[in-house]
Structure formats: C-alpha cells, structure tokens
Amino acid sequence: MTEAVIIDLFHGQLLTDSQVTWLREAIIRNYATKKPKHVFIMCKQQSPKSTSNSAQNAIINVLEKFGALKEVIETVAEPSMAAAFYRFKREIDELNLSTVKIIAPTPRKAILEAYLDLLFTAVYQFEFEVLPDEPESMHIESPGPGHCRDGETLAGQQLEQIKREVSTFLGQLPSLRGDITVLHSSLIDVCFLHGFTTRTGGISYTPTLSSLNLFSSSSRRDPKAVVAENIRRLSQKAGFDQESYRRVQVDHGSDVWIMGRREPESYDGIVTNQSGVTLVAPGADCMPLLFADPVQKAIGAAHAGWKGTLLGVAMATVNALVSEYGCDVKDIVVAVGPSVGSCCFTLDQKSAIEFHEINPKCVREMDSAKPYVDIRLATRILLERGGVLPHNIQDDSGSSESHNLGLCTACHADKFFSHVRDRNNFGTQIGFISIKEQKEK
Structure with missing residues (x-):
C-alpha cells in the first residue's frame, strides 16, 4: 500500500490545466484509502542570483489550482536532484515510511531510477505512475541528464554525471555526533x-x-x-x-x-x-x-x-x-x-x-x-x-x-x-x- 507520493516537477515542467486536473484526481485517489498519505512535490530551488522565477511561479500556480488539497502537500525545493531526493528520504525516514509512488513524465523515469539506486536501498519500494504527456505544453529547462526516451537507459556519461552530483552533495554535508574517533x-x-x-x-x-x-x-x-x-x-x-x-x-x-x-x-x-x-x-x-x-x-x-x-x-x-x-x-x-x-x-x-x-x-x-x-x-x-x-x-x-x-x-x-x-x-x-x-x- 502506498504510504507516500512524490510528484517530480524538478526540471521546470509547465503543466496544462488537464495535467493539473489529473494530478489533483491522482492525489484524491491516493487519499481515498483509510491509511493517510504524505504528498510531496519535488522542484528546483531558484538561485538568489536568478533573474527568472518561472519554474517556481509554475509550482505556485499548480498548488493554487489544487485548492484545499495544497494544505496536505509539502514542497521539496532544492538546488539539485541529489539534495531533493536526500531531503525527501529524510522526511519519509522520520515518518518510518517505505512504500512510495512517484508521479513523473515517462522520459524522466530512467533518470529518477538512477538517483533511487544511489540514495535508497531495497527497504524502500517505489512504484511509478506516468504523468500524462502533452508534448506541446511540456518544457524541460535543463536537458542535461534530465530525460530519456521511453524505455531508454541512461548513457554511461549521464550515469557518471549523476554519481558525481550525488558524491559532491554528500561530501558537503556536515559530520554528525562529533569527529571521527x-x-x-x-x-x-x-x-x-x-x-x-x-x-x-x-x-x-x-x-x-x-x-x-x-x-x-x-x-x-x-x-x-x-x-x-x-x-x-x-x-x-x-x-x-x-x-x-x-x-x-x-x-x-x-x-x-x-x-x-x-x-x-x-x-x-x-x-x-x-x-x-x-x-x-x-x-x-x-x-x-x-x-x-x-x-x-x-x-x-x-x-x-x-x-x-x-x-x-x-x-x-x-x-x-x-x-x-x-x-x-x-x-x-x-x-x-x-x-x-x-x-x-x-x-x-x-x-x-x-x-x-x-x-x-x-x-x-x-x-x-x-x-x-x-x-x-x-x-x-x-x-x-x-x-x-x-x-x-x-x-x-x-x-x-x-x-x-x-x-x-x-x-x-x-x-x-x-x-x-x-x-x-x-x-x-x-x-x-x-x-x-x-x-x-
């Protein structure tokens, strides 16, 4: 049974009204069961020096369209995917949750699975649900290693880039409980x-x-x-x-x-x-x-x-x-x-x-x-x-x-x-x- 839902909007997708409606129904559907769900939207945190807040404004607009449902949704906004997934992991670990549904566009699945493989273990169970694709209304701000064609695996270079990103992020975290003894x-x-x-x-x-x-x-x-x-x-x-x-x-x-x-x-x-x-x-x-x-x-x-x-x-x-x-x-x-x-x-x-x-x-x-x-x-x-x-x-x-x-x-x-x-x-x-x-x- 799904215990948490995360919606991947990290790469600045601009959603149509029909996609927002679909997401709204998906959240309601996940809340229809007796067990309460925890819903997160994962998005990119804008740099203080950025002159454009289009991605952040898009998330705000999406949340507004959710109406009263926005009160049960937590936004995970971080500068990198590694940081976003790590924060999400901390959130569900504190709640002792392990079964997660990920809602994302099909081209994003391979990239997300690479982060999951590095930052999670078999304790966690992930299920993907495809966000209906409307190409004319979708926009990926950073093509980078941001998406793959349906069924396509990551190229070695893309995977190495993700590994470096995760390693760099973890290397910057503060030590806990004092120094190494x-x-x-x-x-x-x-x-x-x-x-x-x-x-x-x-x-x-x-x-x-x-x-x-x-x-x-x-x-x-x-x-x-x-x-x-x-x-x-x-x-x-x-x-x-x-x-x-x-x-x-x-x-x-x-x-x-x-x-x-x-x-x-x-x-x-x-x-x-x-x-x-x-x-x-x-x-x-x-x-x-x-x-x-x-x-x-x-x-x-x-x-x-x-x-x-x-x-x-x-x-x-x-x-x-x-x-x-x-x-x-x-x-x-x-x-x-x-x-x-x-x-x-x-x-x-x-x-x-x-x-x-x-x-x-x-x-x-x-x-x-x-x-x-x-x-x-x-x-x-x-x-x-x-x-x-x-x-x-x-x-x-x-x-x-x-x-x-x-x-x-x-x-x-x-x-x-x-x-x-x-x-x-x-x-x-x-x-x-x-x-x-x-x-x-």
Whole structure:
C-alpha cells in the first residue's frame, strides 16, 4: 500500500490545466484509502542570483489550482536532484515510511531510477505512475541528464554525471555526533596502519545508524552512496587509500581468503603480505579481529560472531598466515576489537553448552534458559591453545582511551553500534589494517 507520493516537477515542467486536473484526481485517489498519505512535490530551488522565477511561479500556480488539497502537500525545493531526493528520504525516514509512488513524465523515469539506486536501498519500494504527456505544453529547462526516451537507459556519461552530483552533495554535508574517533591497539607495530572505528563523525542520520555507519545492506536504510562517503571520510582521517579497501564477505563461518588467489563468494577472514592494501573486518557486537606479524610483514583481518568463534575463524586466520607467509605463530599479535560483552550477550542452552565445553568460564548462569556467553574469552582461549602467546593478544581495556578495545558495544550507545541493542536497522563499525608502504630513501 502506498504510504507516500512524490510528484517530480524538478526540471521546470509547465503543466496544462488537464495535467493539473489529473494530478489533483491522482492525489484524491491516493487519499481515498483509510491509511493517510504524505504528498510531496519535488522542484528546483531558484538561485538568489536568478533573474527568472518561472519554474517556481509554475509550482505556485499548480498548488493554487489544487485548492484545499495544497494544505496536505509539502514542497521539496532544492538546488539539485541529489539534495531533493536526500531531503525527501529524510522526511519519509522520520515518518518510518517505505512504500512510495512517484508521479513523473515517462522520459524522466530512467533518470529518477538512477538517483533511487544511489540514495535508497531495497527497504524502500517505489512504484511509478506516468504523468500524462502533452508534448506541446511540456518544457524541460535543463536537458542535461534530465530525460530519456521511453524505455531508454541512461548513457554511461549521464550515469557518471549523476554519481558525481550525488558524491559532491554528500561530501558537503556536515559530520554528525562529533569527529571521527579511531581506537588503536598498543600491540600492533608502527609498520602497520590499523584501527577500530567508533560511531561518530559520519553523515548517516537515522538514529540507529548515526553517524559513521560503514556497511550498507538491502535490509537497512543507509544506502551505498552514504556509506561510501563515510568510508571516504574515514580514509582521510586514518590515512589509508579508499581504493585499496578490502572487506571480508561475511558468512559467519571460518573460511579465509588468501589475497592473490581467486576470491570466494563469502569468507570471514582475509590475509595478505601486500603493502598498501587495507584489510577490513566489520563488527556490530561481532568481533573485528586484526592480526599482524612484524617479522614476516603479513597481516590478517577476520569477523567473528559466536558462530564463527565456535567454527574457529580466529585460528583459521592465524594458520593461513603461518602456511602462506611462513609466519611463526609466536610472532603473531592479535587485537580483538570492540564487541558485545558477556554482560549483554545470551544464547540458547544448546549453543551455550558449546562455549561451556571450551571453558566453563565462558558461560554464566548455565542453568538458565538464556545463559550469558563471553565470546571474547572464548576467542582468547582458542588462540592460546593454537600457540598464540597470551601477551600477544589484546582483548580488554587498555590504560588509555585510544587503546580501550574492551568496551561492550551494547552497553555504550554513545560510542558503538549494536545489533543486540538496536535490532535490524543497526549500524556497523570496522577494524582495519594495512602494511605501510616503504618510502624510498
């Protein structure tokens, strides 16, 4: 069922009386159902230096012809399509709406779909309704990438122009919740660039995603373009090349990709000895794990939730470093990034028993229906059993804020994202590591 309606008049269409009448009837038709609708008209904001206000006057005239209906219509006037769609998205996100009807001329459909693909996710459902076309009365002020013939797709140049427009617009937005803060491990050598992100300093505005969300999925409201801008800002702050960003393709398993070999569809660990490549492990209660061998100059990153922990993803990553790059397990250091603590994480009895079998200290209230489980302790125990030296594992709070890796993500809403706390529309932080490129003397 349609929850919101947006009428695209962005490129200065001059509407005939019959088109206005059709729009008026369309709005009434959408209001005829029991569920109230939210109606928006999207148009171009005139520059203060502009000598012509014809487009704006046309919108005013259209609204006047709607009569009493104009009281239920909100005008979204912005200088660019990217800004207009972004404002519209914020409006419907605040209302928690996701089903939208777009009324637009047929030649505009391809261009609008390009913006939708960049600024929305599969959470939103869009239905197009064609504004009756009367060519003799239609006028497009900016032919640019403004329209296509019916059924025609955008040319590559047009699509790149839209991507640049969206990227430029997002790049100008202010950071939210303060500056980007990166936590570091005191164990990882200075020859490596590394860190664990917190939630501050990005542009994501949805409360549970605000503000440095670093992952987009079909089930969340943060689109890829916004996440890409967050990553760009992080890369500038941290000093890595955004183009070298390599994130594990999470499957909650224990497979490890050796960079240089064929990349599998999914894996939870990744290792390399290439300099300048940034390995990335996501986390939102799950642990982002970073591995470094300062002797052989090899690194790894892994994502470890409770399933991956039981399957042994941490030692699988260590073993990959040993077998592929000749690392000595005693030289490898492991930093466990922020994750959910045993204070907040529970599992069913059957799963908790498997952690109890690793070590009884990994489980509290074992006799309850939902025992509390310590995935961090289990990871340390499994790493030590695999030969990693105890003092080469950092998994708890350090002595200073910049080394504080042991805070519970579910407890500290001001610092971290958490699936346990925020449920489905949750944000994601990351751990990242790269081998610094040697400068020529």
